[in-house]
Amino acid sequence: MSVPSKPICIALVDDYDVVLxxxxxxFDRYRDRIVVAEIDANQALNDEIDIVMYDSFAQPESDEKEIAALLKNPRASKVVVYTWNFQPELIESARKQGVHGYLSKALPARELVVALERIHDGDIVFTEAPRRAKSAMGLDWPGRREGITDRESEILALITQGKSNEEVAKLTYLSPNTLKSHIRSIYRKIGATSRTQAVLWGVEHGFTPDKHRIDHWMGGP
Structure with a gap:
């Protein structure tokens, strides 16, 4: 793997600012190797980008469409999916679309940086499914400070978006019983006794998608 003559410029794409x-x-400790140019929530890319990282949090329905649009964007040299969902059909779909990487959220920051450098050098990097469900240290998501896990957060975000249990189970590849267990845990943590209360809590605590972008993150171009 060659050492880039200048930091790799990346853009981050998701519907939730707190996640991004x-x-x-x-990447704060790796700014000599990785520069975040912009954070994107439902907007087109403005900067010339080496790698786009598409975070799949709470938007599995739109993955194929959004990834296809990013791959066609002339400003995005390479596109990477960043996820904890390693269902075989999702991985195969990403391969067929031509993404340049499928990276696990369980990767420590140093390994994530190395993977991005490999992709920048021309490698196609698909990491193995994580042995554990936990995300890497440093990541954030709605409800984390209330003790909601990353998986529970995605479920509550989908519920807040108006999805039924059947739809949530399909989108998250969970069995109905496993989903119900997660929902009971969520309700307990937020003090909800009904779906309506859970949705209202979600709306008030950042579980609805954001609709703006953050340009030039931390001195990026």
Whole structure:
């Protein structure tokens, strides 16, 4: 792997600012190697980007469409999916679309940086499914400070978006019983006794998608 003559310029794409800001901060110690140019929430890319990282949090329905749009964007040299969902059909779909990487959220920051450098050098990097469900240290998500896990957060975000249990189970590849167990845990943590209360809590605590972008993150171009 060659050492880049200048830092690799990346853009982060997701519908939730808190998720993206947590990811951006993971690169703070590696700014000589990785520069976050912009954080994107449903907007087109403005800067010339070496790698786009598409975070799949709470938007599995739109993955194929959004990834396809990013791959066609002339400003995005390479596109990487950043996820904890390693269902075989999702991985195969990403391969067929031509993404340049499929990276696990369980990767420590140093390994994530190395993977991005390999991709920048021309490698196609698909990491193995994580042995554990936990995300890498430093990431953030809605409800984390209330004790909600990353997986529970995605479920509550989908519920807040108006998805039924059947739809959530399909989108998250969970069995109905496993999903119900997660929902009971969520309700307990937020003090909800009904779906309506859970949705209202979600709306008030950042579980609805954001609709703006953050340009030039931390001195990026």
């Amino acid at each position: 800001i947590g990811l951006a901060h993971m």
